[in-house]
């Protein structure tokens with residue numbers, strides 16, 4: 171229900187700069203994920219928003235008010251932790267009521283809100299249990315109910331699903347998202363699971379070494395990664411070294427022969443770069459198929475069965491590997507390892523990277 | 525394998541005898557106050573003594589005061605050290621262990637010098653002041669046990685994350701300590717309290733040098749004056765200690781929401 175703005179946030183622990191020039195504007199009701207490898211500073215950003223760490227420089231605004239100097243308890247922020255962090259001495263209802271009692275809501279209203287929240291997270295009737303009597307998934311639902319009960323302005327979640335098993339993780343993330351949409355609560359979500367980030371978020375911030383490498387919708391991040399780091403971090407990716415021969419016509423030279431993108435490239439002739447190709451941007455040419463784009467010839471090295479898709483690792487030239495995804499269709503004949511195949515590239519799906 | 529278990533049985537039995545035989549002897553002796561017959565006369569005699577009752581109640585009150593003062597001192601300290609000053613923990617722990625190294629006679633002489641009749645704060649000149657000094661002395665004596673128990677209790681829960689969870693819900697420091705930390709280390713506080721209680725009950729040096737009529741000096745005096753009553757008292761102290769230990773166990777193993785007594789199930793509405 172609020173707008174969150176982070177402006178030029180920096181954080182150092184001693185001489186170790188952990189967050190660098192971090193900018194982000196979160197719109198009302200938006201769900202944004204911070205995604206990045208371990209140690210890139212995601213948790214630190216979240217903790218600065220929560221008020222558990224003070225930024226070395228920069229400012230945090232909620233609804234236009236500078237909250238940088240406010241203590242955590244004054245910020246009206248809801249937080250969910252990886253370890254649930256429920257109060258062991260309180261019942262489920264007591265946990266959910268905690269923030270409401272701190273805010274001195276009248277008792278009747280507290281009871282009403284607690285029931286409403288437990289209903290929302292699917293735990294109606296379990297209010298009298300203690301945390302140790304609940305499963306991990308149930309405990310995290312309680313934690314969600316507790317965090318949103320006082321109607322926080324911003325909801326912060328630090329890998330709340332990573333302690334749960336795969337099935338519950340997927341169902342709970344759907345529920346969190348549904349509740350977040352229903353309440354329209356602005357949410358910042360930390361994860362190192364790209365699938366989770368892609369599935370849940372309005373926008374994703376890909377972080378590396380304390381910086382925001384790219385901020386964008388999941389499809390933008392995936393289809394048009396801005397930097398090589400983002401491209402390699404998100405999904406699987408083939409990188410083919412290339413030299414520009416004709417920028418205007420989109421002609422390049424590669425170790426496996428010339429490639430034409432048929433669109434202008436914003437580089438000068440002779441510039442060295444990499445062509446990034448997603449495994450699903452390639453397909454296998456059967457005998458007699460005619461390609462209307464670049465093609466490669468390669469030898470299948472091995473084959474991974476991934477369920478809906480089958481991933482082939484091929485070698486299209488000496489020391490040049492290319493990974494190809496094809497759909498798993500029952501009855502379709504798949505190339506065997508050792509077999510030579512022809513691959514066609516969808517030129518529109520190829521993007522140049524440094 | 526068989527021989528090992530035989531040896532360990534033997535050791536257990538010997539140790540048990542070493543402990544139980546004197547206890548039994550004392551018990552047997554305490555029953556012989558009346559000639560040629562076994563009776564609880566010595567016990568009755570103890571309970572009929574006004575001095576005993578006064579000393580016991582005074583000790584009880586003084587140790588309860590010491591327990592409360594000790595918990596009020598140690599809980600916030602241990603909390604803050606764990607949360608914000610983890611580097612200082614060895615130092616604080618060392619300080620808390622000092623009462624085990626420095627004899628309590630030294631402590632009480634220090635008290636008398638610092639707060640004697642010619643000092644800036646002549647506490648020893650009034651009864652109330654001297655009682656305060658006694659309680660303060662007890663708090664110091666109990667520090668090693670209180671600090672250990674409470675610090676271990678805090679290690680068992682993730683106080684850092686619980687604190688942050690409570691903070692994000694708007695709770696103040698005081699509310700966090702009273703509403704989140706205290707209840708979750710209650711078992712630890714209770715076990716520290718029972719240890720404190722048993723130390724204070726038997727304490728002699730501080731009480732007698734401050735001239736307080738507590739249980740410790742009473743026991744010593746009784747040992748000089750009487751024959752059978754001290755044995756009866758010793759047996760009763762043992763009984764009390766065992767009851768306290770059983771209570772400590774019950775508290776430590778209790779889950780939130782469970783009653784102390786196992787046969788009444790906790791609420792699971």
Ligand SMILES: Nc1ncnc2c1ncn2[C@@H]1O[C@H](COP(=O)(O)OP(=O)(O)OP(=O)(O)O)[C@@H](O)[C@H]1O
Nearest residue numbers: 183186188206207208209210211212213214215362
């Ligand atoms: N209190 C602290 N004191 C010193 N260094 C810290 C502190 N907290 C974090 N760091 C360092 O800051 C860096 C970023 O930590 P952070 O916890 O933000 O990473 P993260 O992106 O959340 O990683 P993960 O995915 O493993 O949780 C790490 O190198 C870490 O060692």
Ligand SMILES: [Mg+2]
Nearest residue numbers: 212213214360
């Ligand atoms: Mg983290």
